Amino acid sequence: MARILITSAIPYINGIKHLGNLVGSQLPADLYARYMRGRGHEVLFLCATDEHGTPAELAAAKAGKPVAEYCAEMWSVQKELSDGFRLSFDKFGRSSSPQNHALTQHFAGRLADAGLIEEVTEKQVYSNADGRFLPDRYIEGTCPNCGYDKARGDQCENCTKQLDPTDLIEPRSAVSGSTDLEVRETKHLYLKQRSLRGELSDWIDSKTDWPILTTSIAKKWLNDGDGLQDRGITRDLDWGIPVKKGDADWPGMEGKVFYVWFDAPIEYIACAKEWTDATGKPDADWERWWRTDKGADDVRYVQFMGKDNVPFHTLSFPATIIGSGEPWKLVDYIKSFNYLNYDGGQFSTSQGRGVFMDQALEILPADYWRWWLLSHAPENSDSEFTWENFQASVNKDLADVLGNFVSRVTKFCRSKFGEQVPSDGAWGDEENALIEKLQSGIAAYETQMEAIEVRKAANELRALWALGNEYLQGAAPWSVFKEDPERAAAQIRLALNLIRVYAVLSAPFIPDAAAKMLSSMNTLDTEWPGDVKSALTALPEGHAFTVPEVLFAKISDEEREDWQTKFAGVRT
RNA sequence: GGGCCUGUAGCUCAAUUGGUUAGAGCAGAGCGCUCAUAACGCUUUGGUUGGGGGUUCGAGUCCCUCCGGGCCUACCA
Numbered sequence: 079m080a081r082i083l084i085t086s087a088i089p090y091i092n093g094i095k096h097l098g099n100l101v102g103s104q105l106p107a108d109l110y111a112r113y114m115r116g117r118g119h120e121v122l123f124l125c126a127t128d129e130h131g132t133p134a135e136l137a138a139a140k141a142g143k144p145v146a147e148y149c150a151e152m153w154s155v156q157k158e159l160s161d162g163f164r165l166s167f168d169k170f171g172r173s174s175s176p177q178n179h180a181l182t183q184h185f186a187g188r189l190a191d192a193g194l195i196e197e198v199t200e201k202q203v204y205s206n207a208d209g210r211f212l213p214d215r216y217i218e219g220t221c222p223n224c225g226y227d228k229a230r231g232d233q234c235e236n237c238t239k240q241l242d243p244t245d246l247i248e249p250r251s252a253v254s255g256s257t258d259l260e261v262r263e264t265k266h267l268y269l270k271q272r273s274l275r276g277e278l279s280d281w282i283d284s285k286t287d288w289p290i291l292t293t294s295i296a297k298k299w300l301n302d303g304d305g306l307q308d309r310g311i312t313r314d315l316d317w318g319i320p321v322k323k324g325d326a327d328w329p330g331m332e333g334k335v336f337y338v339w340f341d342a343p344i345e346y347i348a349c350a351k352e353w354t355d356a357t358g359k360p361d362a363d364w365e366r367w368w369r370t371d372k373g374a375d376d377v378r379y380v381q382f383m384g385k386d387n388v389p390f391h392t393l394s395f396p397a398t399i400i401g402s403g404e405p406w407k408l409v410d411y412i413k414s415f416n417y418l419n420y421d422g423g424q425f426s427t428s429q430g431r432g433v434f435m436d437q438a439l440e441i442l443p444a445d446y447w448r449w450w451l452l453s454h455a456p457e458n459s460d461s462e463f464t465w466e467n468f469q470a471s472v473n474k475d476l477a478d479v480l481g482n483f484v485s486r487v488t489k490f491c492r493s494k495f496g497e498q499v500p501s502d503g504a505w506g507d508e509e510n511a512l513i514e515k516l517q518s519g520i521a522a523y524e525t526q527m528e529a530i531e532v533r534k535a536a537n538e539l540r541a542l543w544a545l546g547n548e549y550l551q552g553a554a555p556w557s558v559f560k561e562d563p564e565r566a567a568a569q570i571r572l573a574l575n576l577i578r579v580y581a582v583l584s585a586p587f588i589p590d591a592a593a594k595m596l597s598s599m600n601t602l603d604t605e606w607p608g609d610v611k612s613a614l615t616a617l618p619e620g621h622a623f624t625v626p627e628v629l630f631a632k633i634s635d636e637e638r639e640d641w642q643t644k645f646a647g648v649r650t
Numbered sequence: 651g652g653g654c655c656u657g658u659a660g661c662u663c664a665a666u667u668g669g670u671u672a673g674a675g676c677a678g679a680g681c682g683c684u685c686a687u688a689a690c691g692c693u694u695u696g697g698u699u700g701g702g703g704g705u706u707c708g709a710g711u712c713c714c715u716c717c718g719g720g721c722c723u724a725c726c727a
Contacts, residue, residue, distance in 0.1 A: 090727055133726060202725085213725045232725070239651090240723080294654055295722070302653070307724060338727065385655090385721065416655080416721075454663090459656050460720055467662065470676060478689055486686030493685080533663075537675075544675095544690095551691040556684070570685095628687055 081120045081376060083367050083407065084111050085346045086165075087383035088128040088173065091152045092137040094159065096432045097463065098418035098425035101451040102384035106413065106532050108165045109452055110380065112586035113527045115166075117606055122367050124349045125160070126171035127153050130318040131338035132213055136253060138317075145317040149174060159435040163444045164589045169353035173341055177355065178348035179319050182341040186311070187324030188402040189269060196268045196308065197330065203231070203243050207256030211264065211314040212243075216253060219246030265330055267321065268308045269340070271397045275306045278393055278400070281408070291385055292412045296392035309394060311340040343395035347406070370405040380411045380530070388414050413530050416456035420463050433463070433645055441641060445588040446472050446630070452587055453536035465642045469633045476588070480543045480580065481629035484595060486550065487573040488625040494559055495567060499575075501619035503568030512549045512572075516579075516610045519545060523583065539584060546576050574599065574623065575614040579607045591629050598626035 086107035089095050104125060111123035129149045138148035149172070157170050172178075189195050202211045217231035222245050226236035230252070231243030243249060250257045271278075282296050300306050312321050318335025321328045350364035366373030381391055391412060399406045418425060425432035438447050450468050453475070454461050491500065519542045526535035550573065559566035578599045585592035585604070596604065600623045607613035617623070 092727090128727070131727065211725095215726055233723090243725095291655070291721095298653060298722075299724075302723080310725070313725085337725085342727085386727080389722085389724075390727090419720090458663090461662085464661090467676090471662080473687095474676065477687060482687055482689050484686095486689075488686095490685040537664085540675080547690050548692095550685075551683070554683075554685085556686095559685095630687085632687065 079119055080114075080378060081367075082111075082114050082122075083374075083377050083379040084114075084121060084123045085349075085379075085381050086123075086125045086167075087381075087387050088126045088342060088345060089156060090131075090133065091127045091129040091149050091156075092133045093152070093427055094155065094434045094436050096420075096425040096427060096434045097438060097447065097451060098420070098432065099384075099427075100163065100435060100447075101418050101455055102415040103382045103387075104160065104165050105163070105448065105451055106415070106455060106530070107382035108163075108167075109532065109535075109586045110382070110413075110527070110530055111166055112589065116582065116585060116604070121168075122350065122353075123166060123168050124171070124346060124353070125165070125167045126169075126173055126175075126345050126349045126352075127156055128338065128342045128345070129153075129172060129174040130315070130335065130341060131313075132216065132315065135210075135315060135317050146174075149317075155436075159439070162439045163435065163448065166589075169349050169356070171345060171349035171352040173338075173345040173348075174319075175345070175348060175352050177351040178341060178345045181348045181351070182319045182336055182344045183322040184324055185344055185398055185402055186267070186322065186328075186336065186340075187326070188404060189398065190323050192401055192403055194270045194273065194401045195311075196270055197265055198268050198310070199263055199265045201261045202264050202314070203249070204260050204262040205251040205254065205256055206258040206260065208251050208253050210253075211262070212251060212253070212259075214243050216251065217243045217246065217249050217259070218252045219243075219249035222247055264314055266310045266334070267312045267328075267331065269311045269394075269397060269401070270308050271306050271393065272308055274397045274401055275300060278306065278396060281396065281400075282392060285411075288412055289414060291416070292388055292392065292414045295385065295388040295414075299389050299393055306393065311337045313337050339390050339394060340398070343390060344398065368407050370407055374407045377407055378411070379407050379409050380413065381409050382413050383415070385414050385416055388412070411530075416458070416460045418451070418454075418456050418461055418463055421465070422462075437645070441637075442633075443590060445591050446476065446633075449476055449536075449588055452532055453540075455532040457531070457533060465638050465645075469635075469638045472630070473632045475540055475543075476591075476630040477632045479540065479547065480584070480591075483543065483546045483550075483580075484577050484598075484626065484629055487546075487570065487577060488598070488623065490556065491570050491574060492625050494563075495570065497623055497625065499571050499617050499619055499621040499623065500567035501571075503562075503564035503566070503571070505568055505572065506565075508549065508553055509568070509572055512545065513610050513614065515545055516542065516607075520583065520607060520610065527586075536587065539587060542583060543580060546573065546580070549573070571617075571619065572614055575617050578603065578616055579610070579613050582606060594626055594629060599623050 084107055087103040111121050114121045135145050138145035141148055153172055203217055204211050214231035220227045221229035221234040223239045224236050226234055233240050249259055279300050312334045315335050319341050321331040321334045347368050350367055354364045368374055420432035450471055523538035526538055553569045555566040555569040577595055581592040581595035582604050603616050
């Protein structure tokens with residue numbers, strides 16, 4: 079039995095996430111976690127909300143609430159939605175937790191002791207009206223290059239020229255519109271990533287099995303221009319983790335907090351402590367996942383994220399860990415995803431475009447979304463959600479192929495043999511041929527799942543479902559029954575058992591439907607079908623079952639058109 | 651501007667890393683079945699692999715070039 083640590087990129091706190099966010103990290107991470115648990119491995123699956131930074135403060139202000147209160151509320155909302163999508167986190171933590179405060183300060187202290195922190199005095203734009211320093215992109219003005227009047231302080235969206243906020247003509251605050259801006263000096267801590275470049279580079283080079291998307295981004299940051307740059311790890315904000323050197327104050331850094339990208343990945347670790355603290359377990363229970371000197375040396379650590387997160391997970395966070403000089407577990411494999419587009423454009427949280435997690439669950443059960451999103455996961459390139467494709471895929475795969483299989487088998491049995499697994503009769507060549515196909519199909523499914531090839535795994539699973547229908551067509555128990563009821567009994571006994579096998583195989587993708595299949599088969603046996611032949615005898619002769627309700631109702635054209643219209647505009 | 655990814659059948663995607671005649675699912679067509687959510691099965695029509703050039707015995711795959719789509723470019727996260 080292996081031990082697998084799984085983390086999903088932690089979703090930002092400032093609102094409900096859309097389906098693109100979901101499929102880019104949390105959902106495939108959940109698929110993998112459920113699969114590995116199903117195979118009998120020990121899994122720790124962690125996620126949290128990412129709560130610090132300027133956007134959180136502004137969102138709270140917009141909502142008219144103190145930022146701590148706002149974040150607590152949004153955490154509850156996101157928790158409820160992740161439950162709704164059946165995301166099986168062992169702990170859904172918060173980057174604002176006391177555990178993360180302590181650990182982040184601890185890491186900063188270690189890095190300072192190692193000589194990897196530098197104090198830098200720099201100039202930043204301060205908005206008097208807003209009472210805050212403004213990140214470059216929160217300053218707007220006229221582009222000196224092209225004259226575009228909504229250029230941002232980091233870059234002009236119109237002519238793509240990179241800018242400095244002081245380049246802008248008539249700069250103003252993007253928050254309030256105020257032009258009462260001034261340049262102030264402020265002191266910040268920088269993590270001297272440059273001195274870790276060699277170690278990071280060697281480490282990345284050793285990861286020959288990582289996706290191209292992941293390593294190419296990392297190598298670009300390592301080698302582009304002057305190479306990896308030092309990075310500011312503090313900010314002038316109210317909401318965040320106060321800058322401290324371990325337990326001790328950090329002279330000159332009073333009133334400042336750590337940069338959100340410094341503390342957010344550390345929450346992966348702190349979340350594990352949140353988990354043991356909440357369940358009354360000793361620290362040793364989380365340390366055996368994270369400390370290679372305390373049992374984590376046999377852990378395989380897999381991270382899931384969208385491509386925009388890759389630099390922080392391949393460089394910044396490893397720099398923090400390596401620089402600490404302590405034996406923390408480094409990531410073994412990074413699975414990164416491209417973006418999901420919505421009907422010809424991008425999903426957009428800020429513009430309210432697309433389908434959001436709460437809306438999705440209002441119109442259909444989680445399994446529908448899980449199946450479509452995972453079977454169309456944007457692994458090699460960006461992919462696109464359209465209502466037509468969604469309707470067609472879900473109706474065909476879930477309702478016609480899988481759902482109808484369960485339906486036709488259980489109803490036929492009920493009408494001919496009653497609601498119990500029929501006795502008598504023996505398997506013949508057709509059954510052996512089916513078993514052989516199932517055995518190799520399951521092996522193919524396992525291969526794709528181990529490799530975290532999400533779409534390919536979905537294809538293999540679908541092919542396994544189709545085998546059931548092919549078998550029934552060939553065996554034709556409805557005809558056989560007339561001449562040889564015992565033979566038909568053997569066929570249906572196999573088919574009923576196949577429903578249980580499908581439930582176990584399908585649970586990582588569609589956990590609710592899988593649970594329904596198991597309960598209608600009246601069994602708690604979720605053992606992985608390693609040996610198909612014996613797995614198909616798990617439900618013995620005479621075992622009672624019930625015919626389930628329709629597993630997946632089809633999406634009608636009217637519904638689809640209705641949703642197309644409803645989601646055509648922007649969310650208000 | 652620079653870097654990276656990407657373009658394969660009407661649609662969504664494969665193609666064992668340069669190796670037979672480029673394959674699946676959906677949609678379309680035909681046949682079959684009648685247990686089932688009008689579901690299922692079998693057969694089948696669709697491709698000058700974005701255009702052009704090159705390397706090679708051999709190119710979807712490698713090189714050059716042009717065209718289209720996307721991402722990143724370090725103070726949004």
